[in-house]
Amino acid sequence: MINNQAMNKTVKVWQFYFDFVEMEKKHGYGKSGSRF
Incomplete structure (x- = not known):
């Protein structure tokens, strides 16, 4: 199971x-074209 904190960070x-x-x-x- 992925822990919630890591999950929330990924979602953000x-x-x-x-x-x-x-x-x-x-x-x-x-x-x-790219603006980076």
Whole structure:
């Protein structure tokens, strides 16, 4: 069993990642190449 603390941390990272991807889509940065 994965402990809850690690699980919560992972979930937060994924939420942050998906929010970031959605933001990228809205602003269209993905089309013009990477902004990293």
